Amino acid sequence: MNRARTNDRRRSGDGPRRSRSAGRPQNSGRRPAAAPQGGEFALPKTITPALPAVETFAELDLPARMLSALGDQGVTVPFPIQAATLPNSLAGRDVLGRGRTGSGKTLAFGLALLARTAGKRAEPRRPLALVLVPTRELAQQVTDALTPYARAVGLRSATVVGGMSIGRQAGALRSGAEVVVATPGRLKDLIDRGDCALGDVTITVLDEADQMTDMGFMPQVTALLDQVAPDGQRMLFSATLDRNVDKLVRRYLTDPVVHSVDPSAGAVTTMEHHVLHVQDEDKQRTTVEIAARDGRVIMFLDTKHRVDRLVKQLLKSGVRAAGLHGGKSQPQRTRTLAQFKDGQVTALVATNVAARGIHVDNLDLVVNVDPPGDHKDYLHRGGRTARAGESGSVVTLVTPDQRREMTRLMSLAGITPQVTPVRAGEAELARITGAQAPSGVPVVIAAPVVERPRRTASGSSSRGRRGRSSGRGGGQGAGASGTSNRTGAAQSRTGQGRPAGDTPRRRPRRQSAGGATGSAGTAA
Structure with missing residues (x-):
């Protein structure tokens, strides 16, 4: 491994690493958590x-090429969680x-994972490092964040999530x-x-572990952790850090270094929090006026049906809106996010699928059109704004029958919001959210329809399709990537190029009648 710097402090830290095998069976360092406080367990x-902690990345035992990549990316000063844990x-x-x-957790674990893996080569189907995340969007965000540093040290990555071609992901792992x-x-x-075995994995990361437990992934997560080295x-x-996470900590972490940037209730203390009391009959108009503001906004609703219904109303009112929820295919979701980030869409209407793993620069407003189900959902919805020191506001629309429950939720979150009664068209609503009357001129957003079966049929022969499946997973975005820097470009090509590819797909079917390509084309 080509490390830029080596010093006694780093070498002395290797001691616990080498003795870990003997320590684990005795549960060395795995102390039971104390009684939960405020719904969370006491840190071990x-x-x-x-x-x-360090003050600069240069003090760390990182490969020289990785340090150069940090500079190229404009990452000069480590965030507190990076300085303390790296x-x-x-x-x-x-x-x-x-x-x-938004505190910098991805690089906090990612730089160490890449630096300690650099110089090694994985066997087919046997990765060396694993990052487990709860959602497709967070998987893509982690991949994007680590891409320049993985490329710098010559590491290959595969991003495997549901909703994408499992064959292509298997191909990336085989490569x-x-x-x-x-x-x-x-x-x-x-x-x-x-298609994958975890016996060679020596570095494992659980990112957003609390959501994985909340989503019911605990049995799968523990089964996977039991398979790594x-x-x-x-x-x-x-x-x-709730009690379910405590189970993972006690079972799988050995004498861990513990770092907490701040209490979780303060996870959104850099934001303004507003609870807007609205009347049932005025809520819809209020929502539309907020969505029509100058600047982008993410709006959260409870169900896919409500998301789709609001998007239709916003488009009819002249607001450039798009929906994001679990009923969308992964290519659709990827394209919608790209439209939101580049400004084609100004109002992203979503279910909790976007509550984690979505990073959009300079997003200063999140609106809970439907109040969240619990305080953790509130924290993570709000976490889409005020990231990395930026300012932002979280606004929750509350009808009379929701007020008592919302007061309880805010108390659990440790937040004292500004409570304001508002009505559509009033100056106070505009002051808080930038709300304004929509143009009333219907708009159309190009639908991000990217149908995977039709793309699979785009090759001129079955051999060509197999080559793409095993060829580093290009063209998938979050599906699978070989050298990780190809992921974004491949997404862009597939997201924008499919309609233009219809004619070439018909030509190969005439050339190889009755072959595999023709069959796949029919399936499309």
Whole structure:
């Protein structure tokens, strides 16, 4: 491994790493959590003293090419969670990190994972490092964030999530990938098919562990963790630490270095929090006026049906809106997010599918059209704004019958919001949210329809399709990537190029009548 710097402090940290195999069966350092406080467990105490925090990336034992890549990306000063955990994670220590959304958690674990894997080569189907995440969007965000640094040290990555071609993802793993970023369900599917084995994984990261437990992934997560190398390094990062996460900490982390940026209730203290009391009959008009503001906004609703209905109304009113929810295919979701980020869409209407893993620069307003179900959902919805030190506002529309429950939820979140009665068209609503009357001129947003079966048929022969399936997973976005920097470009090509590809698809079917290509074309 080509490390730019080596010093005694880093080498001395290797001690616990080498002795881990003997320590794990005795549960060394796995102390039971104390009684939960405010719904969270008491952070475990570290037995082995942690290495001190650094002030610059140059102080870290990172490969020279990775340090150069950090500079190229304009990343010059580590965030607190990075400064505190990287010295220890680079030394092989287990890490338990809690940080607010947008606090820099991805690079906190990602730089250590890549630096400690650099110089190694994975066998086909046998990755060396694993990042488990709860959602497709977060998988893509992690992949995008780590791409320049993985490229800098020559590491191959595969991103495997549901909703994308499992064949292409299997192909990326067969080609060899040192790093896998995965959602639990799809990774389990690949393992069951014999396309992936975790026995060589020596570094495992659980990102947003609390949501994985909330979504019912605990059995899958524990089954996967039981398959990785037993003496490997484990890192767990989360915005909140509830009792389900405590089970993972006690079972899988050995004498972890613990770092908490701030209490989870303060995860959104850099924001303004507004509860707007609205009347039932005025809520819809109020929502439309907020969506018509100058600037982008994410609006959260409870169900897919309500999302689709609001999007239709906003488009009819002249607001450039699009919906994001679990009923959309992954290519559709990827394209919708791209439209929101580049300004084609100004109002993103979503269910909780977007509550984690979505990073949009300079987003200063999140609106809970439907109040969240619990305080953790509130924190993570709100986490789409005020990221990385930026300012932002979280606005929740509350009807009379919802007021008592909303008061309870805010208390659990540790937040004292500004409560304001508002009506559509009033100056106070405009002051808080930038609301304004919509143009009333209907608009049409190009639908991000990207049908995978038709794309699969675009090759001129069955051999061509097989080549693409195993060829580093290009053209999938979050589906699978070989050298990770190809992911974004491939997404762009598939998201925009499919309609133009209809004519070439018909030509190969005439050339090879009755062949595999013709069959696939019919299926499309």
